[in-house]
Amino acid sequence: MAGLELLSDQGYRLDGRKASELRKVQARMGVFAQADGSAYLEQGNTKALAVVYGPHEIRGSRSRALHDRAVINCQYSMATFSTAERKRRPHGDRKSTEMSLHLKQTFEAAVMTQLYPRSQIDIYVKILQSDGGNYSVCVNAATLAVIDAGIPMRDYVCACTVGFVDETPLADLCYAEESGGVSSLALALLPRGGQIALLQMDARLHQDHLETLIEAAMTACKGVSKVLDEVVRQHLQEVSVLTGE
Amino acid sequence: MFSTLKEKVGEVLLPGDEFSFDTDDTISLTEHVKPEKVVCGPGLRRSGDRLVVCKSGVLRHKQPNLFWIESQQRRYVPAKGETIIGIVTIKSGDVFKVDFGGSEQASLSYLAFEGATKRNRPNVQVGDLVFAQFAIANKDMEPELVCIDSSGRANGMGVFGGGGLLFKVSLGLVRRLLTPHSEIRSDLDQLFPCELVVGMNGRVWVKSSSIQQSLIITNLLQSSDTMTASQRQQLFQRVKQGPL
Amino acid sequence: MKDTPLCNCERDFLLKAIEEKKRLDGRQTYDYRKIKITFGTDYGCCFVDLGKTRVMAQVSCELVAPKDNRPNEGIMFFNVELSPMASPAFEQGRQSELSVKLNRQLERCLRNSKCIDTESLCVVSGEKVWQIRVDVHMLNHDGNLMDAVSIAAITALCHFRRPDVGIQGDEVTVYSPEERDPIPLSIYHMPISVSFSFFQEGTYLLVDPCEREERVMDGLLMIAMNKHREICSIQSSGGIMLLKEQVMRCSKIASVKVSEITELINKALENDKKARKAGGRCGFAESMPQERITALKKDKTAVEMTDVSERANEIVQKAEALPQTVPSPVVPVPGVGQVGQGPQNTWGLDEEEDEEDSDEEQEEQVTKMEEEHSENKEESRGGEVVEISDSEEEEVVILHPEKPDRTPKNTGSTSHQKVAASSKKRTKK
Numbered sequence: 001m002a003g004l005e006l007l008s009d010q011g012y013r014l015d016g017r018k019a020s021e022l023r024k025v026q027a028r029m030g031v032f033a034q035a036d037g038s039a040y041l042e043q044g045n046t047k048a049l050a051v052v053y054g055p056h057e058i059r060g061s062r063s064r065a066l067h068d069r070a071v072i073n074c075q076y077s078m079a080t081f082s083t084a085e086r087k088r089r090p091h092g093d094r095k096s097t098e099m100s101l102h103l104k105q106t107f108e109a110a111v112m113t114q115l116y117p118r119s120q121i122d123i124y125v126k127i128l129q130s131d132g133g134n135y136s137v138c139v140n141a142a143t144l145a146v147i148d149a150g151i152p153m154r155d156y157v158c159a160c161t162v163g164f165v166d167e168t169p170l171a172d173l174c175y176a177e178e179s180g181g182v183s184s185l186a187l188a189l190l191p192r193g194g195q196i197a198l199l200q201m202d203a204r205l206h207q208d209h210l211e212t213l214i215e216a217a218m219t220a221c222k223g224v225s226k227v228l229d230e231v232v233r234q235h236l237q238e239v240s241v242l243t244g245e
Numbered sequence: 246m247f248s249t250l251k252e253k254v255g256e257v258l259l260p261g262d263e264f265s266f267d268t269d270d271t272i273s274l275t276e277h278v279k280p281e282k283v284v285c286g287p288g289l290r291r292s293g294d295r296l297v298v299c300k301s302g303v304l305r306h307k308q309p310n311l312f313w314i315e316s317q318q319r320r321y322v323p324a325k326g327e328t329i330i331g332i333v334t335i336k337s338g339d340v341f342k343v344d345f346g347g348s349e350q351a352s353l354s355y356l357a358f359e360g361a362t363k364r365n366r367p368n369v370q371v372g373d374l375v376f377a378q379f380a381i382a383n384k385d386m387e388p389e390l391v392c393i394d395s396s397g398r399a400n401g402m403g404v405f406g407g408g409g410l411l412f413k414v415s416l417g418l419v420r421r422l423l424t425p426h427s428e429i430r431s432d433l434d435q436l437f438p439c440e441l442v443v444g445m446n447g448r449v450w451v452k453s454s455s456i457q458q459s460l461i462i463t464n465l466l467q468s469s470d471t472m473t474a475s476q477r478q479q480l481f482q483r484v485k486q487g488p489l
Numbered sequence: 490m491k492d493t494p495l496c497n498c499e500r501d502f503l504l505k506a507i508e509e510k511k512r513l514d515g516r517q518t519y520d521y522r523k524i525k526i527t528f529g530t531d532y533g534c535c536f537v538d539l540g541k542t543r544v545m546a547q548v549s550c551e552l553v554a555p556k557d558n559r560p561n562e563g564i565m566f567f568n569v570e571l572s573p574m575a576s577p578a579f580e581q582g583r584q585s586e587l588s589v590k591l592n593r594q595l596e597r598c599l600r601n602s603k604c605i606d607t608e609s610l611c612v613v614s615g616e617k618v619w620q621i622r623v624d625v626h627m628l629n630h631d632g633n634l635m636d637a638v639s640i641a642a643i644t645a646l647c648h649f650r651r652p653d654v655g656i657q658g659d660e661v662t663v664y665s666p667e668e669r670d671p672i673p674l675s676i677y678h679m680p681i682s683v684s685f686s687f688f689q690e691g692t693y694l695l696v697d698p699c700e701r702e703e704r705v706m707d708g709l710l711m712i713a714m715n716k717h718r719e720i721c722s723i724q725s726s727g728g729i730m731l732l733k734e735q736v737m738r739c740s741k742i743a744s745v746k747v748s749e750i751t752e753l754i755n756k757a758l759e760n761d762k763k764a765r766k767a768g769g770r771c772g773f774a775e776s777m778p779q780e781r782i783t784a785l786k787k788d789k790t791a792v793e794m795t796d797v798s799e800r801a802n803e804i805v806q807k808a809e810a811l812p813q814t815v816p817s818p819v820v821p822v823p824g825v826g827q828v829g830q831g832p833q834n835t836w837g838l839d840e841e842e843d844e845e846d847s848d849e850e851q852e853e854q855v856t857k858m859e860e861e862h863s864e865n866k867e868e869s870r871g872g873e874v875v876e877i878s879d880s881e882e883e884e885v886v887i888l889h890p891e892k893p894d895r896t897p898k899n900t901g902s903t904s905h906q907k908v909a910a911s912s913k914k915r916t917k918k
Contacts, residue, residue, distance in 0.1 A: 195731065201723035202597055214733050215733070374496050460506065
């Protein structure tokens with residue numbers, strides 16, 4: 001992939017975006033009837049479905065219950081057809097277990113779990129098509145689903161991956177860029193307070209560049225949050241029209 | 246038998262060492278033979294006509310005929326009447342479940358506190374420490390704790406107040422701390438004023454005027470576990486003097 | 490088996506202690522525990538002690554077919570094993586959250602940062618490559634496993650030698666160590682992870698949390714860096730909310746710590762090399778533990794009982810580690826047996842060498858505590874007074890002038906002691 005030019009001299013990326021430009025985000029809330037909350041989100045070519053159940057009684061072993069707050073249970077899976085090569089195991093391998101863990105952690109920070117002691121909140125996320133930034137797309141989709149389920153949150157959680165090429169931070173990486181050996185950073189942000197719920201970075205990056213990269217990621221996250229905000233507003237409007245208000 | 250046991254007092258015995266009940270080779274026929282009676286403590290077991298050692302340690306003797314093995318065990322096995330420090334893990338109905346480091350959790354009734362009645366329940370939260378005594382401890386039943394003595398008094402037992410630090414030491418050190426004229430305790434006396442609660446299950450709770458002092462006592466006790474008396478005294482002396 | 494639950498008083502105490510900038514083992518906020526690196530008889534076997542945390546790493550290799558998409562690259566495989574031996578909380582045969590976390594973090598730290606030249610591990614393109622396997626086993630858990638794991642893994646990789654291979658036509662011969670000297674791996678840089686724990690919603694920050702501190706912390710931030718100040722991976726975990734400034738501050742601390750640890754690893758490797766050269770297969774090499782890394786101090790004026798006692802605490806720590814002269818049933822480190830350690834050879838590093846703190850922090854000052862500490866050490870070695878450190882930014886303090894200062898302090902504390910003699914006891918049996 002070394003020959004691939006990720007950022008042209010004119011400042012355009014592989015898919016024609018500017019360095020700090022996000023991919024197109026489209027989302028729907030309340031896509032399933034059975035679930036307490038659900039959402040579908042497309043960010044460029046990455047597509048994800050998120051479903052939320054709960055808060056409900058603890059399933060499985062009762063010993064997991066916490067006496068002062070709710071347990072969040074996340075499951076991340078990738079559809080077998082989501083990648084170019086057919087996936088054999090949709091979930092359960094190390095990478096997806098880790099991803100589930102990260103999602104769980106992100107939402108533990110954002111959801112007001114102390115309001116529901118001894119209960120459980122399930123978040124299931126499925127990647128339908130993978131084109132980079134899986135973690136971020138999942139977080140964004142799950143946020144919408146949690147909002148749809150009416151579970152109290154401190155703020156939206158928005159996530160975005162950023163890369164670093166030629167001293168320039170690139171926002172919202174696509175698959176080609178991610179696999180092109182860019183050092184990438186995934187960040188989940190609660191935009192209003194500027195608090196970082198999760199921070200993860202791979203590959204080498206000099207310490208001095210860290211600040212610019214985090215800064216870029218935060219800006220990108222704020223951009224995502226605006227889009228999500230609009231989606232939620234529109235959805236609520238539609239719903240209230242239907243209920244005749 | 247008695248004499249062979251007596252000979253070995255203070256020696257290290259290993260599991261599998263045996264003592265036979267056989268009397269000496271020559272028995273006088275004329276003299277009246279008193280039946281020998283030996284009380285076996287922890288680490289000694291009777292098997293047929295033999296006395297088998299089942300823990301490694303030093304053989305100890307107490308007048309008139311009590312023998313036991315003093316071992317450096319780390320896991321606590323409950324025994325009736327012993328006082329322990331437990332952590333309340335579950336509040337369910339009218340009993341608390343208490344973790345004391347044994348093989349299963351003990352139950353502690355809410356009525357087993359001084360002055361507790363059906364109306365007047367003690368204020369115990371999950372995660373609180375209790376200093377309690379075993380009322381039932383045998384291998385067939387769930388161990389049961391009480392925070393009152395036979396006359397219904399608290400006698401020092403009950404729920405701990407706030408503050409203080411809990412730490413673990415070996416069971417051997419706990420026993421050394423609890424001997425009537427414990428040297429460690431008297432050494433510690435000369436350092437700082439502190440409140441010390443020692444549970445037979447190897448848990449020690451300490452509270453002192455400052456965090457720093459509590460930490461020092463914790464570290465001192467934990468390190469004196471593996472020290473000889475002279476080493477310990479040296480160490481305590483140095484701590485007492487503060488800067489060297 | 491279930492772990493002992495944490496009681497409320499312990500939690501309150503720990504949090505209060507952290508507020509007062511005190512730690513259970515007398516460390517400062519940004520101090521690491523003692524790091525000790527030991528090597529096994531084989532190449533690629535390494536033990537790391539981080540305080541009472543102890544891990545073992547073993548590197549092994551075999552010839553396998555490469556992956557389809559990477560025909561001329563060797564394969565790296567990492568495995569972190571949490572056995573119930575290390576802690577009662579670890580369960581056998583189940584992939585716990587912690588084990589997934591450690592495994593992935595190690596992979597990310599060492600594989601994704603491309604610290605090992607995988608192309609040099611190719612023997613026949615598309616057919617035979619070396620698979621390097623790093624197995625890290627926990628031996629004792631006392632907090633901060635990730636840092637111990639990363640140190641052990643990278644040290645073991647640096648220490649490892651793979652057999653040489655020769656290719657004649659289609660035939661690949663693997664030479665035994667007697668025939669040809671084994672070859673070390675080519676390692677570009679050494680990523681080392683540094684963990685930060687946050688308390689009270691990020692108000693307080695500690696480096697290298699021990700097990701009890703980990704149990705009361707809100708969250709953890711792991712930063713893996715190399716000594717060139719390149720960040721190799723960052724991972725936050727536990728539901729904490731970080732601010733950007735906190736991350737930046739942590740990355741600065743991490744860079745200092747990493748350079749110190751790297752130095753220690755290099756020294757240990759060098760010592761081992763020397764020892765091997767000198768005595769052939771002499772077995773266990775041991776680097777002296779890095780004594781202490783002290784940064785960010787409280788002001789010097791505090792001449793209270795607390796200060797005195799803090800020193801005392803240091804002494805306690807010291808006394809535990811001192812080689813015991815009295816014949817006694819003393820275990821080197823309470824609670825931890827020295828498993829698998831053969832007869833130690835005597836060539837070890839001089840203690841002074843390790844005393845040089847390579848701290849480069851601005852706030853760094855040599856405190857009295859440190860003097861105490863080194864003076865203490867001096868005594869055990871013949872009573873000469875030497876300067877403590879040769880790092881430029883530190884003040885060099887000569888020990889003598891301090892002496893007059895100390896005497897009044899002494900009297901002060903003893904009088905306090907007299908008052909304190911009446912100790913209240915509540916011991917029961």
